Amino acid sequence: MRTTTPLMALLLLMLSLAAAATGMPIASSSGQIRSEEETRRMYAEWTAQHGSPITNEEEGRYEAFRDNLRYIDEHNAAADAGIHSFRLGLNRFAGLTNEEYRAAYLGLRLRSGAVGDLRKPSARYEAADGEALPESVDWREKGAVGKVKDQGRSCGSAWAFSAIAAVESINQIVTGELISLSEQELMDCDTSYNAGCDGGLMDDAFEFIISNGGIDTDEDYPYKARNDSCDANKRNRKAVTIDDYEDLRMNEKSLQKAVSNQPVSVAIEAGGRDFQLYKSGIFTGTCGTDLDHATTIVGYGSENGTDYWIVKESYGTSWGESGYARMERNIKETSGKCGIAMLPSYPVKNTVPTGERSSA
Incomplete structure (x- = not known):
């Protein structure tokens, strides 16, 4: 089996960059040059797996795919050389330009001055200097994380998926x-x-x-990936309740303490191309703090000296690590990677109403 050495990967990266500049066939991460025929075949296979992306002329779709494939191969060649800790792949968004992805798949609507203006600040999870916390937590292993869901095409409903994921978890x-x-x-x-x-x-x-006194199940009130009128009858069916919610201050140590106790809703900047095409590994890619997306932290850990958050997405299981991303944790900026520590909040459930089964 042929392997790619760091030197070969660096040479491949240089070839790929040169190809991108000249329009030549692109180099794959295996060191081969992708022909037009191979790229077309890969596009047909990708379309068969993922379906057509946002409607547009077919050639435009192929060009977006081809450009993303070139970007993926260049990135992964650098990852093979040890430059990146994460890999990109032909996920469900590979047929979209970055502009199309940002327009269709994010979903955060910030209030003016929302960042830094804690509506319900709490000291519940404020971490003291030197406080010992668990080295790793994964709420999936504890049975407290629901299935990965899919917000669908052209619906910026990530905020709803983030909140619901946190409520499902605290209820469990x-x-x-x-x-x-x-x-x-x-x-x-x-x-x-x-x-x-x-x-x-x-x-x-x-x-x-x-204020509603609870929320219905998605089996009774299923997801449509579009805005609709409120079903008053289903709104009155309250399967799960919460007592309150609280906001965290911008501090990754306190965020770690919170996540060690329950999954937490967060906002991030997810509009970059690296996040769009993320496949696996610890995401250390380029991003800022222009919060445009909502998601849920369901754990944290470390690998090869790099700390990470386990982030549950609402993009279905064909994106990332079966619907999850591992994002770099404990960076120098207090905002956290992609602003992940800027707007954390979590639901509070103190009591078990009559009829609910206790874990005790």
Whole structure:
């Protein structure tokens, strides 16, 4: 079996960059040159697996795919040389330009001054200097994380998926029962600030669930990936309740303490090309703090000296590591990688209502 040495990978990277500049056939991470025929075949296979992306002329779709494939091969050649700790791949977004991806698949609607203005600050999880915390936590292993869901095409509903994931988890931690809940109810009925497919904020979603006295299951109130009118009957079916929610200050140590106790909703900047095409590994790619997406941290750990967060996405299981990303943790900036420590919040469930099964 042929292997790629670091020197070969560096040479390959140089060839790929030269090819990109001249329009030549692109070099694959195995050291081969991709012909037009091979690229077309890969596009046909990708389309068969993922279906057509956002409707556009076929040649435009292929050109977006071809350009992404070139970018992926260049990045992975550098990863083979030890330059990157994560790999890119032909995931579900490989047929979209970055502009199309950003327009269709994010979903955060920030209030003016939302960052730094904690609506419900709490000292519950503020970490003291030198406080000992678990080295790693994975709430999936504890049965407290629901299935990976899919927000669908052209619907910026990530805020609803982030909030629902956190509520599903805290309900399981308190009651011992993992119940899949309805994002669509939030999209249809939580309209005082949140705007369904046009974005929203997790704090407002938590406030809706509290004021409504609970939220329905997604089996009873299924997801449609579009805005619809609120179903009052289903809104009154309250499968799970929460008592409150709280916000965390911008501090990765406190965020770690919070996640050691429960999954936490966070906002990140996810509009970059590296995040769009992420496949595996610890994401250390280029990103800023222009928060444009919502997600949920369900654990953390370390690998080869690099700390990471385990992030549950709402892009289905064909994106990333079966629907998850590992994002770099404990960086120098207090905002965290891609702003992950800037806007954390979590639901609070203190009691087990009559009829719910206790984990005790």
